[in-house]
Amino acid sequence: MxxxxxxxxxxxxxxxxxxxxxxxxxxxxxxxxxxxxxxxxxxxxxxxxxxxxxxxxxxxRDVHELAEAACTAMIDRLIESLPGDFDSADPEVEATASLESFFASLAEHAGLYRALLGPQGSARVADHIRQRSTAAIRERLEEAVAGADVPEQARPLLSLPLDVPASFTAGALIGVAAEWLQGGCARSPGEMAALTWPLFHSLFRIEARPPS
Structure with a gap:
């Protein structure tokens, strides 16, 4: 008892x-x-x-620690909406939809993310987002490379340790998102997705080979 x-x-x-x-x-x-x-x-x-x-x-301990804790679930949802299959049957449609979801989630709490990622925001929270994004993108790259016929032009990039292209991509995406938020989300999430997808595609041009 x-x-x-x-x-x-x-x-x-x-x-x-x-x-x-x-x-x-x-x-x-x-x-x-x-x-x-x-x-x-x-x-x-x-x-x-x-x-x-x-x-x-x-x-x-302070407001910034609360901000990091409060944003964890939302950050996880944002990361889940990032392009997950770089070599799907129709990567442009799938990845553009994923990116649109990503930007739409940001827009839903634009004030929060503008505060966190802006010049007067929290470096601690921004680094938290960057690390989570980097880990998620690296995992997606590992999955893509494992199941793909990597073309000649992509081999130099993917011969690097995957934490390098993953952190590069996460930093770039966060930079684009922060600039968009600071500009008042002038472009729609759909427009941002259409503009961002070609950058992903040019960096991660991996062609899948169907399993035999």
Whole structure:
């Protein structure tokens, strides 16, 4: 019975932690839609979430750490929408749709990402996004190379350690996204996808060979 009570107490405690962290994340998302992340204070977030500053510090060191934690799930969804099959039967259609989803997800929370990736944003969060993007793109490259007949023109690139083209691509994509966000998302997600796909295609021109 003691074990059961302890387990129940732990479970209840975990739920309270998750509820508090979710409230803090929602508060931050609301606030950065209205002002730069650099101007949001712990007191602002705590008041908006309906908790004390000491409760905030029970969970996070500062606003930037909260921003990183709050954005993790959204970042994961963004990365999942990146082009995943560089050598599919119709790569242009598939990859353009993936990129459009990527830019549409950014636009949905444009204020947040503008704050995080802009000149007054968080270098810590930007690096977090870059590292996750690099790892995801590297994984996709490994899958593509393993199942592809790599043409002559692509061999010099793909003979490099894949972390090099992966980090290059992630950095370039984040740079394009940041510039687009700072410009107020003047082009639609569809236009951005159409402009970005040729860059992916020229860099990763891998031709698949159907399995025998």
């Amino acid at each position: 003691a074990t059961t009570r302890a387990s129940t107490t732990t479970s209840a405690g975990d739920r309270r932690v998750r509820r508090t962290q979710a409230a803090l994340a929602r508060a931050l998302l609301d606030l950065v839609e209205e002002q730069d992340l650099s101007r949001v204070t712990v007191a602002d977030v705590a008041e908006h979430a309906g908790v004390s500053r000491s409760t905030f510090y029970d969970h996070y």
